[in-house]
Amino acid sequence: MVKVKCNQFWSLMRQGKFLKDSIVLGSTAGLIGGIAMTMSNYLLYRRKKTEIRYGNIAGSLLMRPYKTKKPKNYALGLMAHLINGSIIGVLLVPLYRRTGLDFPLLKGSLSGLVTWQSLYTIGQRLGEFIKLHPI
Numbered sequence: 001m002v003k004v005k006c007n008q009f010w011s012l013m014r015q016g017k018f019l020k021d022s023i024v025l026g027s028t029a030g031l032i033g034g035i036a037m038t039m040s041n042y043l044l045y046r047r048k049k050t051e052i053r054y055g056n057i058a059g060s061l062l063m064r065p066y067k068t069k070k071p072k073n074y075a076l077g078l079m080a081h082l083i084n085g086s087i088i089g090v091l092l093v094p095l096y097r098r099t100g101l102d103f104p105l106l107k108g109s110l111s112g113l114v115t116w117q118s119l120y121t122i123g124q125r126l127g128e129f130i131k132l133h134p135i
Contacts, residue, residue, distance in 0.1 A: 022093045030089020033112070034082040054081045088115050 037054060044050040059068035059077020067073050092111055099107065 022097075023090055026090035026093040027086040028089070030086040030092075031082060033089065033108075034085025037085070038078065038081065054078070057081075058084065084119075 041050065041054050045053050053074070055074045055078035056065070056068040057077070058081035059065075059073055062076065062080060063073060068077055092115075095111065096107065
């Protein structure tokens with residue numbers, strides 16, 4: 001493994017030469033997106049603007065919704081949410097390579113909306129998502 005100093009790391013990141021592998025690139029981008037989603041959801045939850053957290057929703061796929069109130073089960077759901085974000089990031093890399101890198105905000109928003117709607121619709125039809133009650 002190559003030792004890279006912090007200054008060199010950020011220099012390589014700005015030049016786009018650090019993440020050449022599509023799996024590493026996609027999983028890193030998906031993880032960053034998942035963390036951003038979680039942070040915004042946490043802020044909305046603390047201000048009482050939303051009734052449920054993403055960790056509870058993802059945890060409801062693995063266990064009964066009332067069990068996600070425990071911190072360790074919430075942490076498991078949060079890990080599932082971040083892993084799901086990383087996997088979706090890997091799946092979206094070929095799409096962005098084909099369509100180019102212009103209009104990143106529009107493409108990211110649309111792909112996130114399509115991904116969320118697809119997962120939500122498939123989950124509803126398969127009966128994977130159980131109606132959650134506010135905590």
